Amino acid sequence: MSIAEVNEKGTIPPETAGPKVKNREPIEEVESITIRFAGDSGDGMQLAGTQFTNVSAILGNDIATFPDFPAEIRAPAGTLAGVSGFQVHFSSTDIHTPGDRLNALVAMNPAALKTNIKDLNKDGILIVNVDSFGTSDLFKANYKTSPLEDDSLKGYRIVRVPINKLTREAVTECKLTPREADRCKNFFALGLVYWMFERPMEPTIKWIKEKFAKNAQYVEANVRTLKAGYNYGETVEIMPVQYRVAKAKISPGTYRKITGNEALALGLVAISQTMNKTLVFSGYPITPASPILEQLSDMKRFGIKTLQAEDEIAAVGVAIGASFAGALGVTATSGPGICLKSEAIGLAVMTELPLVVIDVQRGGPSTGLPTKTEQADLLQAMFGRNGECPAAIVAPQSPADCFDMAFEAARIATEFMLPVFVLSDGYIANGAEPWRIPKIENLPKIKITHATQPNSNNGATHENGAGEPGKYLPYLRNEKLVRPWAIPGTPGLEHRIGGIEKQDGTGNVNYDPLNHEHMVKTRAQKVANIADTIPPLAVSGPDKGELLVIGWGGTYGSILTAVQRAQRKGLSVATTHLRYLNPMPKNTEAVLKNYKKVLVPELNSGQLCWLLRAKFLVDAIGLNKIQGRPFLVSEIEAEIERLLLNK
Amino acid sequence: MSITALPTLTTKELTSDQEVRWCPGCGDYSILAQMRKALTTCGIPKENLVFVSGIGCSSRFPYYMNTYGFHTIHGRAPTFATGIRLARPDLQVWMITGDGDGLSIGGNHLIHALRRNIDIKILLFNNEIYGLTKGQYSPTSRQGTKTKSSPQGSIDNPLRPLTLALAAEASFVARTIDVDVTHLTSILQKAAAHKGSAFIEIYQNCKIFNDGIFDYVTDRTLKSDNALYLEHGKPMIFGKDRKKGIRLKGLEPEVVTIDKDCSENDLLVHDEKAPSATLAYLLSRFANPKFPECVGVYRNVERPTYEEGLENQIQAQLAAKGKGDLEKLFKNDDLWVVE
Incomplete structure (x- = not known):
C-alpha cells in the first residue's frame, strides 16, 4: 500500500505525520473490551462482528454479542435507517452482557457514525472510513458539515482510514470490478481491529477459504484485504495503542459459540434423538424466529420433520396434529404469531396434548419492532386465550440456556400432557455466548x-x-x-x-x-x-436483606452484572432469576419475603411485577425499559443505588 | 409369500358408543352410514383410521366413528390432519368439514392441503348454510338467499367448491349426494383408494335451515334432467330419456339433444385421468338451471404426495450423509478447548 497517499488524504494526525515503519505499539493490558462494527446494512458488519467473536472465543476470552440490524433488508444505502451494527464484548473475566459502553467503534459511513457515536466512551477509539464521508454521504446521514472537520468528535481517539481506497489497492491483482472490490472492505476493517486487539487472522482466513471455496478469486481478494488491514495497523503509526485481553478463566470443556436460536434448534434435535421420537416442527417465517425453522429444515437425518406452513395457525395445527399422532409437535414464532395460534393452543390445553410453542419475543404491539427485543408477551402467554386456559411457561436466561430450556419444555409437555411456552427474545435469539458442549451421555433422558x-x-x-x-x-x-x-x-x-x-x-x-x-x-x-x-429459585447474594432484584428471561446477564457491581460496592442486594414462569418454583414466595424491597427489571411495563404482586402480595417495584433494546448494566445499577442509598 | 386376507370390519365395529345428535332428517345420517359401510371393505384396521374435523354440524362426525378421532377448531382441520400425516404416514386420515368451516374460515388451509397433495380424504358437506349457528348464509349460498343474516338476500357471489379444489391442484375431485347412497359409498371407496388429497363435495340437505335446496338433483321427477352422472371414458349424457348431452362449441359447452343432427359421437367424453384439469374445471362451472350439475369423479390423477417428497428427502439425506450424529452436529462450528 502507498503510505504517501495516506498522508495526502490527511488521515495521519499532523503531529505524527510522516511515513514511518516502527516496531510495536505500546501494549496495554485491559480486562475487557467492547467493540461495535457499524455500517450500512450492505457493508458486511454482521459478518465482521461474527468473525471477530469467533476469533476472540478461540483465543479464550469470554464473549457476549449483540447484533442490531434494521427491519428493512436493504434500506436506502447510506441512510440512518440502513445502519447495521454488531457489538462484541470480550473479556478475561466472566461476563454476562454484550457491554454498555463502547471502547471502540468502527464506523463505515456517516450514518453509522451518527447513530452509534453516543455509545462510545469519551476517550474511546473511533475508526472511520473517511472514503465514505463525501457530500452525498453526509447529506444522507443528515450532517450539514462533516463531523470529521469540526469539533463534534473532540475527545475521541480518531483513526481516519481511507478503507475503500486501501481495499481497492489490496485487490488490484484480483481482477475484481470496483463494486466487487468494495464488498471486501469489511475485511479491511476487520484486519485492522485484529491487529489492534492482537487477534490471529488464521481462523478467519480458514473461514474465507471454506465460504468462497468455489471462487478462488474471492478467496484471494478477501484474504488480501484482511491482511492489508492487519498490516496497515502494524505499519502505519496512526493507531493509538494495541490492547491485550487475556484468556478468561472458564470451566474446562470443549466450547463453541452459540446464539439463542441455534441453541433452541440444537436442543430440539437433541430431544428428538434422546427421546427416540419423531419431532415434527412447523413454522411460518417471522422475525426473529425464522432461523429455528431454517436450521431444523436441514436436520432430516436426525428424525426431524419440518413443514413451512401456510400461516401461523396452520403451523401450530400441524404441531398439535403430530402430537395427537404420537410425535412431539413443536412450533416457533414471535408475538404476532402467538396471537394467531392462541385458539389452537387452547385446543391443546383442552385435549391435553403435548406441544412446545417457542415465542421469540420482539417489540409490540401489532407488527411493532420486528428486529428489536422486548419481553412483553409474558401475560399473553399466561392469559392470552379464551376461557381459563393455563399453559406452562419457561424462559431461557441466555443464549446457551436456550438449549437446556428446550429440554425442559419438551419434558414438561410430555410428562404433563400440555402446551409449554418457551419465551425467548430477540436479544438472546441473535446474541451469542460460549456454550460448553454437553456430553451426549449426560443429556437429560425424557421418558415417554x-x-x-x-x-x-x-x-x-x-x-x-x-x-x-x-x-x-x-x-x-x-x-x-x-x-x-x-x-x-x-x-x-x-x-x-x-x-x-x-x-x-x-x-x-x-x-x-x-x-x-x-x-x-x-x-x-x-x-x-x-x-x-422444577428446581427451587437460587439466590446470588445474601439470603435476607434490603433488596432482591428478580428478573426473568433474557435480562439475566444485565441484572446479574449490575447486582455484582453493587455488591462490590458493599450494598446489601441479592438477585434471583425466574426460568420457570408458570408455575413458578415453590420457594418463590419465601424468597421474595426475605427482603425489604423487591425490584423487578423488565423490558416491558411491568408484567412479571404485576404477576408477583398479584400472586404474593409483595410490594414489588418495577424498573421498566420499553425501547426495543436490552438493559444497560448501568441502568439497573443506578436503580439499585437509588433504592438503597436514596440517590 | 403367504396371502393374508385384508381385514374386514362390520359397521357395528365402526360405530362408537355415543348417541348421534343431528336433527331428525339431516343428510348427515346418511353420510355417516355410508362412511361406515364404505370402510368395512377398505382393508384398513380401525385403529389405523383417524377422523379429523373442524367446527359445525358435520364436524361432530368423528364422535360417532369407533376409530381415532379429533374434533378440532373452526376451519383448521386440514392443519391437524396434515400434522397427523406428517408424523404417521401409516394412518388413513379422513377429514370432515362443511361449507362454512372449509370454505370460509378455513379456506386458506384447504387450498394448501390440496396443493401439497397431502394424503387426506376431505369430505365437504355442502348444505349452503350455517346450521350449528342457526341459519346464516354461507360462502356457497346462492346469491339472493334470504337468511337471518341476509334478510334482503345475500349479496355475495357463492364459491364453487370443486372449482376451488381444482384451482388448488387437487389430484382427486368428486361430487356426490347425501341421499344417493350407492353412489356416495362408491365415491368414498374411490377416495379411500386414492393416493394423495381427495376432495369430495357432498350435497347435503339441512332439514331445518335450508330444506330442499338440492331437490332438483334428488327429487325422483327432477333429477335426471338436472344431474349428469359422470363416467370415465363415456360420453356425457343425461335426461329422462338419456337424450340430452354436452357438446363443446369452441371453448364453451352447450346442452344438446341427441338426434339425427347430433350423435353420441359429437358429445364430450369424460376423462377423469386427463393430465390437464381443463375439462374438470369446465364441468365444475355447470350450474342449474342452465346446465346439469355433474355428479361423480371429476379428476383422479396421480402426483407425488407431500409425505413421499419428505420421505424421499429424508432417505436421500441419510444415503448421502448417514444417520445424524449429535456430537458431530454440536461440534460443527469453530471450537476451543479450555483445559
Missing part, C-alpha cells in the same frame, strides 16, 4: 410412555366409566392428574377427543356444570403440579 392397554379397571379413581372392564378412558388421570397418551395405531384404544368440554375420565362431550368446574380446576392444578418437578 404411550398407553397400550385399556385402563378402565386400573385402580379406577373416577366414577365416569371407571370400573367398566376393557375400555380405554382417555381422561383417566394419574396421581399428577395427567391423562394417558394413547396414539392412533393402537388396537382397542380408539377414542375421540376435541375442544368441547370433556367428562373427566371418559373424555366424552359433557356440558354438566359441576364437571366443567371440576375440569377447569383440574387443568389449573395439573399446571401447578409441575412445580414438584
Whole structure:
C-alpha cells in the first residue's frame, strides 16, 4: 500500500505525520473490551462482528454479542435507517452482557457514525472510513458539515482510514470490478481491529477459504484485504495503542459459540434423538424466529420433520396434529404469531396434548419492532386465550440456556400432557455466548410412555366409566392428574377427543356444570403440579436483606452484572432469576419475603411485577425499559443505588 | 409369500358408543352410514383410521366413528390432519368439514392441503348454510338467499367448491349426494383408494335451515334432467330419456339433444385421468338451471404426495450423509478447548 497517499488524504494526525515503519505499539493490558462494527446494512458488519467473536472465543476470552440490524433488508444505502451494527464484548473475566459502553467503534459511513457515536466512551477509539464521508454521504446521514472537520468528535481517539481506497489497492491483482472490490472492505476493517486487539487472522482466513471455496478469486481478494488491514495497523503509526485481553478463566470443556436460536434448534434435535421420537416442527417465517425453522429444515437425518406452513395457525395445527399422532409437535414464532395460534393452543390445553410453542419475543404491539427485543408477551402467554386456559411457561436466561430450556419444555409437555411456552427474545435469539458442549451421555433422558392397554379397571379413581372392564378412558388421570397418551395405531384404544368440554375420565362431550368446574380446576392444578418437578429459585447474594432484584428471561446477564457491581460496592442486594414462569418454583414466595424491597427489571411495563404482586402480595417495584433494546448494566445499577442509598 | 386376507370390519365395529345428535332428517345420517359401510371393505384396521374435523354440524362426525378421532377448531382441520400425516404416514386420515368451516374460515388451509397433495380424504358437506349457528348464509349460498343474516338476500357471489379444489391442484375431485347412497359409498371407496388429497363435495340437505335446496338433483321427477352422472371414458349424457348431452362449441359447452343432427359421437367424453384439469374445471362451472350439475369423479390423477417428497428427502439425506450424529452436529462450528 502507498503510505504517501495516506498522508495526502490527511488521515495521519499532523503531529505524527510522516511515513514511518516502527516496531510495536505500546501494549496495554485491559480486562475487557467492547467493540461495535457499524455500517450500512450492505457493508458486511454482521459478518465482521461474527468473525471477530469467533476469533476472540478461540483465543479464550469470554464473549457476549449483540447484533442490531434494521427491519428493512436493504434500506436506502447510506441512510440512518440502513445502519447495521454488531457489538462484541470480550473479556478475561466472566461476563454476562454484550457491554454498555463502547471502547471502540468502527464506523463505515456517516450514518453509522451518527447513530452509534453516543455509545462510545469519551476517550474511546473511533475508526472511520473517511472514503465514505463525501457530500452525498453526509447529506444522507443528515450532517450539514462533516463531523470529521469540526469539533463534534473532540475527545475521541480518531483513526481516519481511507478503507475503500486501501481495499481497492489490496485487490488490484484480483481482477475484481470496483463494486466487487468494495464488498471486501469489511475485511479491511476487520484486519485492522485484529491487529489492534492482537487477534490471529488464521481462523478467519480458514473461514474465507471454506465460504468462497468455489471462487478462488474471492478467496484471494478477501484474504488480501484482511491482511492489508492487519498490516496497515502494524505499519502505519496512526493507531493509538494495541490492547491485550487475556484468556478468561472458564470451566474446562470443549466450547463453541452459540446464539439463542441455534441453541433452541440444537436442543430440539437433541430431544428428538434422546427421546427416540419423531419431532415434527412447523413454522411460518417471522422475525426473529425464522432461523429455528431454517436450521431444523436441514436436520432430516436426525428424525426431524419440518413443514413451512401456510400461516401461523396452520403451523401450530400441524404441531398439535403430530402430537395427537404420537410425535412431539413443536412450533416457533414471535408475538404476532402467538396471537394467531392462541385458539389452537387452547385446543391443546383442552385435549391435553403435548406441544412446545417457542415465542421469540420482539417489540409490540401489532407488527411493532420486528428486529428489536422486548419481553412483553409474558401475560399473553399466561392469559392470552379464551376461557381459563393455563399453559406452562419457561424462559431461557441466555443464549446457551436456550438449549437446556428446550429440554425442559419438551419434558414438561410430555410428562404433563400440555402446551409449554418457551419465551425467548430477540436479544438472546441473535446474541451469542460460549456454550460448553454437553456430553451426549449426560443429556437429560425424557421418558415417554404411550398407553397400550385399556385402563378402565386400573385402580379406577373416577366414577365416569371407571370400573367398566376393557375400555380405554382417555381422561383417566394419574396421581399428577395427567391423562394417558394413547396414539392412533393402537388396537382397542380408539377414542375421540376435541375442544368441547370433556367428562373427566371418559373424555366424552359433557356440558354438566359441576364437571366443567371440576375440569377447569383440574387443568389449573395439573399446571401447578409441575412445580414438584422444577428446581427451587437460587439466590446470588445474601439470603435476607434490603433488596432482591428478580428478573426473568433474557435480562439475566444485565441484572446479574449490575447486582455484582453493587455488591462490590458493599450494598446489601441479592438477585434471583425466574426460568420457570408458570408455575413458578415453590420457594418463590419465601424468597421474595426475605427482603425489604423487591425490584423487578423488565423490558416491558411491568408484567412479571404485576404477576408477583398479584400472586404474593409483595410490594414489588418495577424498573421498566420499553425501547426495543436490552438493559444497560448501568441502568439497573443506578436503580439499585437509588433504592438503597436514596440517590 | 403367504396371502393374508385384508381385514374386514362390520359397521357395528365402526360405530362408537355415543348417541348421534343431528336433527331428525339431516343428510348427515346418511353420510355417516355410508362412511361406515364404505370402510368395512377398505382393508384398513380401525385403529389405523383417524377422523379429523373442524367446527359445525358435520364436524361432530368423528364422535360417532369407533376409530381415532379429533374434533378440532373452526376451519383448521386440514392443519391437524396434515400434522397427523406428517408424523404417521401409516394412518388413513379422513377429514370432515362443511361449507362454512372449509370454505370460509378455513379456506386458506384447504387450498394448501390440496396443493401439497397431502394424503387426506376431505369430505365437504355442502348444505349452503350455517346450521350449528342457526341459519346464516354461507360462502356457497346462492346469491339472493334470504337468511337471518341476509334478510334482503345475500349479496355475495357463492364459491364453487370443486372449482376451488381444482384451482388448488387437487389430484382427486368428486361430487356426490347425501341421499344417493350407492353412489356416495362408491365415491368414498374411490377416495379411500386414492393416493394423495381427495376432495369430495357432498350435497347435503339441512332439514331445518335450508330444506330442499338440492331437490332438483334428488327429487325422483327432477333429477335426471338436472344431474349428469359422470363416467370415465363415456360420453356425457343425461335426461329422462338419456337424450340430452354436452357438446363443446369452441371453448364453451352447450346442452344438446341427441338426434339425427347430433350423435353420441359429437358429445364430450369424460376423462377423469386427463393430465390437464381443463375439462374438470369446465364441468365444475355447470350450474342449474342452465346446465346439469355433474355428479361423480371429476379428476383422479396421480402426483407425488407431500409425505413421499419428505420421505424421499429424508432417505436421500441419510444415503448421502448417514444417520445424524449429535456430537458431530454440536461440534460443527469453530471450537476451543479450555483445559
